[in-house]
Amino acid sequence: MRRSPWATLAVLSLAQFIVILDVTIVNVALPNIQTDLSFTADNLQWVISAYTLLFGGFLLLGGRAADLLGSRRIFIVGLVLFGAMSMLAGLATSPGLLIAARAVQGLGGALLSPAALAILTVTFAHGRERNIAMGIWGALAGLGGTLGVVAGGLLVDALSWRWVFFVNVPIVIALVAIVPTFVAAVRHSPPGPRTFDALGAVLGTSGLLAVVFGVVRAESAGWGSAQVLTALVGGVALLVVFVGVEARSAAPLVPLRLFNSRALSVSSGALALNGAAFLSMFFLTALYLQQVRGASPLTAGLQFLPMGATAIAGAALATQLVHRLGTRTLQIIGALLSVIGLLLLGGAGATGSYATELLPGLLLFGLGITTLGVPAQISAVSDVEHHEAGAASGVVTAVYQVGGALGLAIVTTLSITHVTDALGHGASQQQALVDGFHRGLLIAAVFAIVNLVISLATPQLRPDAEQVAEAAVAA
Structure with missing residues (x-):
């Protein structure tokens, strides 16, 4: 048919x-x-x-x-x-x-x-x-x-x-x-041994879950508690075993040789930090808009729309400009926009105007995350063999998601700690939540600043239209 x-x-x-x-x-x-x-x-x-x-x-x-x-x-x-x-x-x-x-x-x-x-x-x-x-x-x-x-x-x-x-x-x-x-119904015939490497997937994901659990529990149980230390040490141990399994596997899910590429290694770090900043900002701001500023869920959703619009615009612009400006230049611009956007958001209070206190930061942050993300994705697959471009893109996509989860755990834990301390020192519930929001966005801004430093080390590439298209297909 x-x-x-x-x-x-x-x-x-x-x-x-x-x-x-x-x-x-x-x-x-x-x-x-x-x-x-x-x-x-x-x-x-x-x-x-x-x-x-x-x-x-x-x-x-x-x-x-x-x-x-x-x-x-x-x-x-x-x-x-x-x-x-x-x-x-x-x-x-x-x-x-x-x-x-x-x-x-x-x-x-x-x-x-x-x-x-x-x-x-x-x-x-x-x-x-x-x-x-x-x-x-x-x-x-x-x-x-x-x-x-x-x-x-x-x-x-x-x-x-x-x-x-x-x-x-x-x-x-x-x-x-x-x-x-x-x-x-289509079936591929990939070269090499026909194996799933399910052990690798379970080890890697279990290790990450344990690390995130340890970070999340640190606020209530304490960083030195047996529960937190067991989770963190056990998680790291599982990740070490995961690397060992992948290094010896005939058909690894994560071919470690890909990380011999400086472009892939740097881009993976950039995308992980981008995911950390994005998920943290989104999580904190959604709570802040409703719990501090009293917005309804619909109003909060509508207030995020401008950020989404500039994110889409940033992706389109980056795709067009990467030929002229190069991947490193665009990543630096994207990281700078993200830092400025987060710092502006971090200055918002409990009752100020949305148009002056929140909108500028949302617009700049939305523009920054995709202005950085598009060239980082292109750079990631630029230096690997054509037949491994899909694997390389899969790795950085996974790294983006995992980086987001780890970053969110860190930001949430430190924000809650700050709220608890503020309440303990006599601050009102609303002021404590605002202080926690500010602390969380400051940490997210630190992620973006580190990303700026990483972007300085990324190779400067000026891909042609065909390379951009191939990177899009691999993504």
């Missing part, structure tokens, strides 16, 4: 849309979730981190499974898992159940996202049509992140926080029903 490639693209893009949507749609629902399920302040960030850690940690395994078992099959499995866990998250009656559902939902996303991309690259021949398809794919993914906060606000205000999860279910059911009609 002949299938329209553009119908296939529509199905794949809608699936990717809801995966990206779920990174942001939950943020504006966090205060309601915290109240309804009695989340503690330090555990609330797991609603975000559980999803991003499992998504990033198993992304490469999802790509390998799609290669070995068939992309359409893994795409459907990922969709079903994602939809089922969305339903469970919406029905959750305790913090533990919601966090567990979010974690497995992230695993579903890690299966379906690389499978969808693999189908897309096979469906469209290399050249103009594939570039157009990838442009649509990327635009819809970016739109998912931007519209997520508004959709979340609408659903929470009109119905309840549970609908930010329930909304995925009918979409998933519809997609599963039409996939056999519009998506062809």
